[in-house]
Amino acid sequence: MNRAIDQVKTRRKFLQMLSASPLLSSGLFAGSFAHLLATGEVTEKKFLGWLNSFQQNEGVISSPDQAFDVMDFEAAARKALPPAHFGYLATGVDDDGTVRANREGYSHIQIRARRLINVEDIDMSVNLFGTKWSTPIVLSPVSAQKAFHPEGEVALARAARAKGQLMMLSTVATTSIEEATAAAGTPVWQQLYPTNVWEVSRAIVKRAEAAGSPAIVLTVDLQEGSNRETLFRAQLVDKRECAACHKSAYTGFARGRPKAGTGGFTEYAARKPMLNGLDLSKVTAVQPPNMNSRYRDCQAAPQGHCHAGRCTTSGRTRRGRPDGLESRRARRRDSSPDD
Numbered sequence: 001m002n003r004a005i006d007q008v009k010t011r012r013k014f015l016q017m018l019s020a021s022p023l024l025s026s027g028l029f030a031g032s033f034a035h036l037l038a039t040g041e042v043t044e045k046k047f048l049g050w051l052n053s054f055q056q057n058e059g060v061i062s063s064p065d066q067a068f069d070v071m072d073f074e075a076a077a078r079k080a081l082p083p084a085h086f087g088y089l090a091t092g093v094d095d096d097g098t099v100r101a102n103r104e105g106y107s108h109i110q111i112r113a114r115r116l117i118n119v120e121d122i123d124m125s126v127n128l129f130g131t132k133w134s135t136p137i138v139l140s141p142v143s144a145q146k147a148f149h150p151e152g153e154v155a156l157a158r159a160a161r162a163k164g165q166l167m168m169l170s171t172v173a174t175t176s177i178e179e180a181t182a183a184a185g186t187p188v189w190q191q192l193y194p195t196n197v198w199e200v201s202r203a204i205v206k207r208a209e210a211a212g213s214p215a216i217v218l219t220v221d222l223q224e225g226s227n228r229e230t231l232f233r234a235q236l237v238d239k240r241e242c243a244a245c246h247k248s249a250y251t252g253f254a255r256g257r258p259k260a261g262t263g264g265f266t267e268y269a270a271r272k273p274m275l276n277g278l279d280l281s282k283v284t285a286v287q288p289p290n291m292n293s294r295y296r297d298c299q300a301a302p303q304g305h306c307h308a309g310r311c312t313t314s315g316r317t318r319r320g321r322p323d324g325l326e327s328r329r330a331r332r333r334d335s336s337p338d339d
């Protein structure tokens, strides 16, 4: 059947169903269907499959190719995941004011289309730390992805590879940087929760360096944890025995909430490959509470100019500078690598 006839038939069936279906007669989805057909990208078979599954699943997509936009995955995730894991994925801070504010903020950003421009070959490439990416869309670090899918970050890395996107790997990922890099087919960036122990921070950076990571993404906004009310509510309705997996009482954010387990940071880190094999006995937090901008400079300092994390300590040094930082000139003089 040629494509034009195919489309007409599909459209006819679509209209018949539209008038028969109470779901569609609401008009809520009709615009999207019509758009789908108008694009000419959909075959009758695909369309009917989509419609069946849509009706059976009360509006939840059952495969990625049914998604119109990224928000269609939210309902699918809510359906597929245990409540607490979905809560972790979906939560904002406090009463989710941050999520609302973000969306509201983005709604003010528009793409201004210029007309009569040749758009046959669009170059959206960006250069980041010596690598050219064909798209400016990057995958920011998201922890513990095996809580959402057995393949976790490996699946995400494969998706990044398929789309030519840069991936950032969380320190508390459930996949190692070596595995993620292999699946991505190119180095990933390592996100760093430095912890309060400099040697741990340094070991993560060194491991990332060895895996070819050209950049470290230092997270600076988890010093005091965060009050994730949507997560806490979801935890209350999740009837599973959380302590079966969450053996540790430590979490980076659940301030003052009921705790699942009894252990400390070492138990928490047991399922975090980037922390495996490290001495975590002195670690009490993923981010040092006294971290300041000098700490960042210290992290970024070339080898030999590192101050073993003393940048975060308060007080004055022998050289009379606050916060353990030596003067630039003193640093230049001091060429002995303490890194």
Ligand SMILES: Cc1cc2nc3c(=O)[nH]c(=O)nc-3n(C[C@H](O)[C@H](O)[C@H](O)COP(=O)(O)O)c2cc1C
Pocket (backbone or CB within 6 Å): 088, 089, 090, 102, 140, 141, 142, 143, 170, 171, 172, 191, 219
């Ligand atoms: C479930 C989840 C886990 C996250 N884990 C991390 C993490 O391990 N490290 C980090 O630096 N940011 C983490 N983030 C923050 C994201 O990288 C990102 O900065 C944040 O979600 C804001 O971007 P968005 O508005 O696109 O969601 C996480 C976010 C979510 C939703």
